[in-house]
Amino acid sequence: MEISAFLLPKDQVAFITSSISMLEAMQQLEEHYYSAIPIIDDNNKYVGTLAEGDLLWKLKNTEGLSFENMGEVKVSDIQRHVHNESVEINAQMEDMLTLAADQNFVPVVDSTGVFLGIIRRKDIIEYYTRNIMD
Structure with a gap:
């Protein structure tokens, strides 16, 4: 079955x-209750996933960085510790099963890398549970 049905x-x-900025990213994570969020570039291409831990490591390992000046750090300057692999539509x-084992969601892109959306691990697990039970 094609993944487009689960997109x-x-x-x-x-x-x-x-x-x-790092501050804006933190606000997005908090607002949506996410522990990780997809990152796209100015051309709408998927470039990675930012996790809460990435923000914490940046804050811990950057001398002089605090909550007060996080607005000065760009997301592109934050090292990401987990690589969420994307798949084509x-x-x-x-x-998807192997990816779902390590990722909360799988980013979906078109053939040029443009971000189309995600497939949640929950949906992948439900698909396999239904097929095992059949």
């Missing part, structure tokens, strides 16, 4: 751009 489209997903659901 949560971009317009229903919170995401950030790599040009926003024409991938099969069978390709």
